[in-house]
Amino acid sequence: MSKYIVEANDVNFSYTIRNSTANSLKQVFINSAKGIGSDVEILATSGVTLELSRGEVLGVIGKNGAGKSTLLKLLAGILPPSSGVVKVRGSIAPLIELGAGLNPELTGAENIVLFGVLLGNSRKVMQENIELIAEWAGLTEFIDLPIRNYSTGMQSRLGFSIATFQKSDLLIIDEVLSVGDSEFQAKSLNRIDGLISSGEATILVSHDLGLIRERASKVLWLDKGKQIMLGQPEEVIDAYKAH
Numbered sequence: 001m002s003k004y005i006v007e008a009n010d011v012n013f014s015y016t017i018r019n020s021t022a023n024s025l026k027q028v029f030i031n032s033a034k035g036i037g038s039d040v041e042i043l044a045t046s047g048v049t050l051e052l053s054r055g056e057v058l059g060v061i062g063k064n065g066a067g068k069s070t071l072l073k074l075l076a077g078i079l080p081p082s083s084g085v086v087k088v089r090g091s092i093a094p095l096i097e098l099g100a101g102l103n104p105e106l107t108g109a110e111n112i113v114l115f116g117v118l119l120g121n122s123r124k125v126m127q128e129n130i131e132l133i134a135e136w137a138g139l140t141e142f143i144d145l146p147i148r149n150y151s152t153g154m155q156s157r158l159g160f161s162i163a164t165f166q167k168s169d170l171l172i173i174d175e176v177l178s179v180g181d182s183e184f185q186a187k188s189l190n191r192i193d194g195l196i197s198s199g200e201a202t203i204l205v206s207h208d209l210g211l212i213r214e215r216a217s218k219v220l221w222l223d224k225g226k227q228i229m230l231g232q233p234e235e236v237i238d239a240y241k242a243h
Contacts, residue, residue, distance in 0.1 A: 009084055061205075108147055167198055204216060218232060
């Protein structure tokens with residue numbers, strides 16, 4: 001059995017968008033005669049290869065549009081790779097878009113059960129922990145209200161509390177600490193630190209290079225979807241800043 005929680009080998013992801021000038025079959029033929037393609041293929045992630053063991057923290061850095069969020073979705077199983085292989089062993093807590101798994105028409109309590117089940121927990125476990133999850137999020141008095149009445153910050157706190165109340169094998173974090181007030185950010189960081197110290201494999205995306213430098217055991221640098229460098233935090237961050 002492999003010691004790795006995550007294995008990615010030459011992972012690529014591309015998608016196709018329609019050329020805006022080809023809005024009819026006639027235009028497709030005209031474009032073809034002129035050598036203009038009717039479709040445009042976008043390569044969002046290219047040639048990513050990495051391994052992550054239990055207890056390791058992989059920091060992912062790069063400018064906006066570098067393919068960081070796309071890579072996380074590939075590793076979380078939200079997107080299938082166009083080519084290459086992604087293997088994840090064990091349960092995943094994906095903190096990619098807080099609130100994305102919540103239903104605005106349901107109450108906070110109902111969403112705790114729904115989102116928790118979607119993350120792989122049993123309905124019984126989620127029902128038994130509604131009060132605990134609501135209390136951590138600071139939403140006890142609002143938990144029976146539909147979350148369409150929640151602010152964005154309240155929804156973020158609820159989503160984070162649901163996703164992290166139980167230990168998983170892989171924690172995926174995409175700029176989570178950039179949302180909410182400073183108190184929520186500090187509280188969230190403490191919980192993340194606890195999960196990391198308990199041995200979870202963790203993938204952390206952030207523009208905060210200080211945060212990456214402090215917590216990552218290795219760093220991946222992406223640029224326009226391509227893997228530029230993978231190695232020790234100091235080495236990769238210094239090369240990225242000098243680029």
